[in-house]
Amino acid sequence: MFTPEALKEELTKPKHIVVTTHHKPDGDALGSSLAIYYWLQAKNHFVHVIVPSDFPTFLDWMPGRERVRIYTEDKAANDVLIDEADLIFCLDFNGLPRIHAMEDAVRNAKGIKIMIDHHLEPEGFDDYRHWDSQAAATAQLVYDFIVDVMVDHSSLTPEIATCLYTGLMTDTGSFRFQTTTPRVHEIAADLITLGAKNWEIHELVYNSYTENRMKFLGFCLLNRLEVLHEYRTALFSISRQDLNRFQITTGDTEGLVNYALAISGMKLAALIVDRTEQVKLSLRSIGDFPCNEICKRYFNGGGHRNAAGGNSNEPLPDVVNKFKSILSEYKTLLTHN
Ligand code: 5GP
Ligand code: MN
Secondary structure, three states: OOOHHHHHHHOOOOOEEEEEEOOOOOHHHHHHHHHHHHHHHOOOOEEEEEEOOOOOHHHOOOOOHHHOEEHHHHHHHHHHHHHHOOEEEEEOOOOHHHHHHHHHHHHHOOOEEEEEEOOOOOOOOOOEEEEOOOOOOHHHHHHHHHHHHOOOHHHOOHHHHHHHHHHHHHHOOOOOOOOOOHHHHHHHHHHHHOOOOHHHHHHHHHOOOOHHHHHHHHHHHHHOEEEEHHHOEEEEEEOHHHHHHOOOOOOOOOOHHHHHHOOOOOOEEEEEEEOOOOEEEEEEEOOOOOHHHHHHHHOOOEEOOOEEEEEEOOOHHHHHHHHHHHHHHHHHHHHOO
């Protein structure tokens, strides 16, 4: 394991660096990656952000987005960059299966692997970690890493502040989840002081629906929502045909699961979507109910206690039935107050 001093020393000379994050990057994943990108680039390093897949259209305004390389679009060249990197920053994930097709390339790479993350149970592929599962967002940890560990507050630019604010805002559900501590607000305040336009970022991320996406939301609420009162659980199941009908693209289902949880009395909400590759599950809960346990045990996934995800190769109706059948096992936890 590297010490902060050794890492600081490592970064005193220009290095070849790859920054990466998880499949289907969200606001925190992309925001943290681009913040680290700008911070390193200003120190004269040669930096490439390489991500395993495309990212949501509601992030298509972020500073630096045009420089993000999608791994599969030029695998050969990206493999060379990963292989030749002196350092690889791994942000917002802690297990290499989360980077899908990039897994082997990163696992076999010689470079020093730096993990900055807030998910439970790190796999242990890293050489240096700034990890705290209590943190509200990886963006919070990137801020701490730059400010406290690297003692470099003066390098924070408006671009970095914008990227980090986006991560903090999206992972806390606009500063409303339980993870939103006074410290989170202090960091947010500093980022606004540094140039993040909080109101504008909110507009760009949340008020950027296409007409189709808004109609899809209405359709799902009316036709695809099932409430299982006896388990205080609500779920959406969305077929491939539904996605095609409304021309749904990456990110368009983001936030949908929260509507199920917004029904009074619900403790658990699920969004089960038949994507081209696999059936993807998104779980959200209130209080002590462990979504990540269900995702880990039954759906090949993980995450946080109140927000987790997983996937399955079975047909959508089978996945939905499997999810429902699991609930009886958790009935006590779901129904107690
Ligand atoms: P979402 O439901 O928004 O896709 O993900 C919610 C949380 O669960 C995120 O923190 C995400 O990192 C985690 N997560 C989502 N999908 C997976 C998965 O397939 N495997 C693991 N380990 N975590 C996941
Ligand atoms: Mn995150």
